Structure formats: C-alpha cells, structure tokens
Amino acid sequence: MASFKSNRFEEDINRELTAIFRELKDPRISDMLSIVKCDLSKDLSHCKIYVSSFYGMETTKQSVVGLQSASGYIKRELFARLKMRKCPDLKFIADDSIERSSQINEVIRKVVPQNTTDTTEDNTLLDD
Numbered sequence: 001m002a003s004f005k006s007n008r009f010e011e012d013i014n015r016e017l018t019a020i021f022r023e024l025k026d027p028r029i030s031d032m033l034s035i036v037k038c039d040l041s042k043d044l045s046h047c048k049i050y051v052s053s054f055y056g057m058e059t060t061k062q063s064v065v066g067l068q069s070a071s072g073y074i075k076r077e078l079f080a081r082l083k084m085r086k087c088p089d090l091k092f093i094a095d096d097s098i099e100r101s102s103q104i105n106e107v108i109r110k111v112v113p114q115n116t117t118d119t120t121e122d123n124t125l126l127d128d
Contacts, residue, residue, distance in 0.1 A: 010040045021035075029066040030062075040088060047091070052099070063094075
C-alpha cells in the first residue's frame with residue numbers, strides 16, 4: 001500500500017508535468033498529450049509516467065521520444081517547482097488507453113440505440 005506522502009507527490013508531479021508539457025516546444029511532442037498515470041516508487045527515486053495522445057499510438061510513441069530527449073529540462077523544472085530534496089528519475093511510457101477508450105465508445109454507440117423521445121413529452125409527464 002502506497003503511503004500518503006507518495007500519493008501526494010504523484011498528484012503534484014502529475015499537475016506540474018501537465019504544465020511543463022504545455023511549455024515544451026519540441027515538434028515531436030503532441031499538443032494533445034495527456035498523462036494517464038504516474039507511478040512513483042516508495043523511496044521517491046523513480047517515477048514512471050504513462051502518457052497517451054488523442055491522435056493515436058504512433059503519435060504517442062513519437063511524443064515519448066521527444067519527452068525522453070527533454071527529460072533533463074523536465075526534471076530540472078519539476079525539481080524547481082516542487083522544492084523536493086531529490087528529484088525522481090523520469091521514465092515516460094506510451095499508453096494507448098485513450099485510443100482504446102474511444103474504440104469502446106464507438107462500439108457502445110453502435111450497440112445502444114439513441115434516445116429518440118421528445119423532451120416535451122417528459123416535461124408534460126412531470127407537470128401532472
């Protein structure tokens with residue numbers, strides 16, 4: 001079970017990395033990149049950051065390459081913003097959860113029929 005301190009640091013790292021990603025100017029890094037999950041080790045020395053892009057897995061993999069090349073800058077910014085004693089080593093991992101969730105959403109739309117009732121009918125029933 002993770003401690004309260006590591007959970008808090010995971011949330012702080014997630015928040016600050018989101019802000020840092022917006023400032024990066026590398027063309028390999030997608031503008032629609034999202035952090036799915038941060039896994040921080042118990043000793044706070046290693047952090048796995050799972051990222052995903054709305055544009056697909058290829059764009060995510062290309063973004064991970066850009067993030068790895070900018071990891072020194074990202075680590076320095078994270079250290080300055082969080083005032084940590086030691087900044088964890090960052091490992092960026094491509095994740096396809098956003099792409100997979102959009103595929104699941106499309107399948108659900110095909111299976112579940114759309115609601116075609118009028119809202120006026122519902123309002124008249126509520127007035128009675």
